[in-house]
Amino acid sequence: MRKTVIATAAVLVAVVFFLLATLPPRPSQLVSTGTDPELIRRTIRGAYHVHTDRSDGAASKSIVAAAAARAGLRFLILTDHGDATGIPDPPAYIDGVLCIDAVEISTSGGHYVALDMPPSPYPLGGAPSAVVEDVTRLGGFGIAAHPDHPKAELAWTDWDAPIAGIEWINADAEWRNEGTLQLPRILFAYLLRPAPAIASVFDRPEKTLKRWDRLNSTRQIVALAAVDAHGGAGEEENHGWGGIGPSYDASFRTLTSRVMLERPLSGDAADDARELLEAIRRGSVYSVVDAISPDVALGLESGGFAVRSQLPEGAKAVLISGGDHARRLEVTAAGAPGDPPVPWVLSNWVGRSTTPRPVAGEPDGQRAPTRLQAGEWRVEKDERSQGQIVAESGVVTLRYELGQAPRQSQFVAASTDLAEKSPFSGLVFRGRAASPMRVSVQLRFPPDDLRWVASVYLEPDERDLFVPVDSMQPAERTGGRMPPSESARSLLFVVDLVNARPSDAGHLVVSDLRVIR
Ligand SMILES: [Zn+2]
Numbered sequence: 001m002r003k004t005v006i007a008t009a010a011v012l013v014a015v016v017f018f019l020l021a022t023l024p025p026r027p028s029q030l031v032s033t034g035t036d037p038e039l040i041r042r043t044i045r046g047a048y049h050v051h052t053d054r055s056d057g058a059a060s061k062s063i064v065a066a067a068a069a070r071a072g073l074r075f076l077i078l079t080d081h082g083d084a085t086g087i088p089d090p091p092a093y094i095d096g097v098l099c100i101d102a103v104e105i106s107t108s109g110g111h112y113v114a115l116d117m118p119p120s121p122y123p124l125g126g127a128p129s130a131v132v133e134d135v136t137r138l139g140g141f142g143i144a145a146h147p148d149h150p151k152a153e154l155a156w157t158d159w160d161a162p163i164a165g166i167e168w169i170n171a172d173a174e175w176r177n178e179g180t181l182q183l184p185r186i187l188f189a190y191l192l193r194p195a196p197a198i199a200s201v202f203d204r205p206e207k208t209l210k211r212w213d214r215l216n217s218t219r220q221i222v223a224l225a226a227v228d229a230h231g232g233a234g235e236e237e238n239h240g241w242g243g244i245g246p247s248y249d250a251s252f253r254t255l256t257s258r259v260m261l262e263r264p265l266s267g268d269a270a271d272d273a274r275e276l277l278e279a280i281r282r283g284s285v286y287s288v289v290d291a292i293s294p295d296v297a298l299g300l301e302s303g304g305f306a307v308r309s310q311l312p313e314g315a316k317a318v319l320i321s322g323g324d325h326a327r328r329l330e331v332t333a334a335g336a337p338g339d340p341p342v343p344w345v346l347s348n349w350v351g352r353s354t355t356p357r358p359v360a361g362e363p364d365g366q367r368a369p370t371r372l373q374a375g376e377w378r379v380e381k382d383e384r385s386q387g388q389i390v391a392e393s394g395v396v397t398l399r400y401e402l403g404q405a406p407r408q409s410q411f412v413a414a415s416t417d418l419a420e421k422s423p424f425s426g427l428v429f430r431g432r433a434a435s436p437m438r439v440s441v442q443l444r445f446p447p448d449d450l451r452w453v454a455s456v457y458l459e460p461d462e463r464d465l466f467v468p469v470d471s472m473q474p475a476e477r478t479g480g481r482m483p484p485s486e487s488a489r490s491l492l493f494v495v496d497l498v499n500a501r502p503s504d505a506g507h508l509v510v511s512d513l514r515v516i517r
């Protein structure tokens, strides 16, 4: 008995010693001398991508802001999940921290964060390209979230869509892709050194950095470091969600964004938020893994980002160049976690190419569209929704009223049977609606009635619209490859809960329907 106790104690002591020996180092404190004080005043340290109890975060905005203040942050960009129809709180200083509301939108191809955007008139969702288009139209700045997320349905997938920004690293995704065997070690380390423990799971995200660099050769894409903080132990005010994760406090000491403003903050929340968001849009922002060391300063000149503070021993600034004299900066630190090691500091690109991107969604104009071979128009709907259709001389008007909440699968559609004999590559038509909305254009195929869909934006001013067949995505998971276009049995214009809410009512008008062969 006594022997067993002694043996167990010995093993425990050995385990604890092992765990202590493998603790990640504390963040190094560097005495910075000679850094331009004016530059320090204009460089604002904060956290981008933070959740509160308005979605799946553990604590209220004021508690989150207090944690940010303790960690020495000056701003927070709060990105609660939503469909972008909610009215964001105006920017406000809470505990000296500039809190700016943004939104993280779920698409069918990953999460997209929209900054600096008024509420959308209809719920944003569906295809990633549609959400990117809507965010751009609304004047927002959209960021592809956690491209490396281990859960495939959360990782961003549409690299052809004209995104404005990309998360080069996401602390939450890095945490989740670690092996289960590592978790006890990380947990132990977290109890003693929270921020270094979180950073101990970081790696250099090779794939995402390559993708970013490649995209950046055609247009500027701003890269941001996302803490994706949800809060955790001791902060669980949000019992409904019960998230377990690192605390806000620890997250805010792990990974920060440094935004370089044209002037220091004035204390006026609205003005300062404008200045900060403009700087992010310009790419005047760099990322720092504070858990390695928070003490670093970069400056930005026309030639690019440059280190403006003394680097610790073993740290190395690496200039990465693209075409057109474009460059960005990575600073590596000795002993940085990861394999390959995560950059300690990462800047945005400067001197990018200005090659314009081809505008998507335009017919190539090679072949003139021909009239669509279709039959009578009729309404299809679920039993709780209402719809009426008037089709006269090629003008189809659909009036719809979706059934009341709760959300089921309310929909109203204008549908017609197709009699196309030869393949077509796209549909063209003119469309308008009583108020801004998205309508889903769908082709339905025999024998199982599987549908391929793409949504288009309609507004009171009539627009010329083009739906390339190869942009259509399967509506059902079993979809696979689209059958030949000419075998489509019906064409539908569908209003459903992807971009509308229960009880929504209105009308849309579609005319001059043609196909491109
Ligand atoms: Zn997300």
Ligand SMILES: [Zn+2]
Binding pocket: 049, 051, 079, 104, 228
């Ligand atoms: Zn998130």
